[in-house]
Amino acid sequence: MGGNQSLPKITAQDRAVLDLKLQRDKLRQYQKKIQVVLDREHAIAKAHLAVGEKERAAIALRRRKYQQSLLMKTDGQLENLEQLVSTIEFSLVEVSVLHGLKQGNEVLKEIHKEMNVESVEKLLAETQEAREYQREIGEILSNTLTLDEEDAVQAELRQLQAEQLELGSTHLHIVEMPTAPTSEPVIKAPTEEPLVQSNTTEARVLVAA
Numbered sequence: 385m386g387g388n389q390s391l392p393k394i395t396a397q398d399r400a401v402l403d404l405k406l407q408r409d410k411l412r413q414y415q416k417k418i419q420v421v422l423d424r425e426h427a428i429a430k431a432h433l434a435v436g437e438k439e440r441a442a443i444a445l446r447r448r449k450y451q452q453s454l455l456m457k458t459d460g461q462l463e464n465l466e467q468l469v470s471t472i473e474f475s476l477v478e479v480s481v482l483h484g485l486k487q488g489n490e491v492l493k494e495i496h497k498e499m500n501v502e503s504v505e506k507l508l509a510e511t512q513e514a515r516e517y518q519r520e521i522g523e524i525l526s527n528t529l530t531l532d533e534e535d536a537v538q539a540e541l542r543q544l545q546a547e548q549l550e551l552g553s554t555h556l557h558i559v560e561m562p563t564a565p566t567s568e569p570v571i572k573a574p575t576e577e578p579l580v581q582s583n584t585t586e587a588r589v590l591v592a593a
Contacts, residue, residue, distance in 0.1 A: 401472050408465045411458050418455045422448055 425448035432441035 397472065397476055401469060401476075404465055404469045404472070408462060408469065411462045411465065415455060415458050415462070418451050418458070421451045422455070425451065 425444045429441040429444035429448070432438070432444060
């Protein structure tokens, strides 16, 4: 799946910038090597002077001076390469911006074609005609109705509004549930009155017998 994906296209400008950056990197590496040689020649000159070999120390310093001249030349070449890379990259950015502006202008032209003066005037005219038609219908209806009919219309309108309000309040009505008792129920002890009455009745029966 991944092999089928299209890779970004590398242009000639991209290759040119890449080549310049590679040359720049090579010059930097060469400068590092020269700096190593400079440090070594300096150490050699000091070593010769330490043992009294002045002529050999001078030769080492001459070689060091030559390497310094090479280093200065590479500094100039490196500066030119960096300026050239920066100029090319900035030019590519300008080309990209110009391309974007060109596309934007084309889009604006298409929008202007769709929204020309005639289309806008036609749209405004149609909107104005619709408003006039709505106003005429309202005037005709208001003129054909009597005062009593108009009052009836307003009363019906108020009734519909009241029904809507009542319907809304019904939907929002909350049913209140009875509250749970907070104390334990009291169980009353059974009275002994029925037993007393039963004993009295039996006594009356015995007396009568």
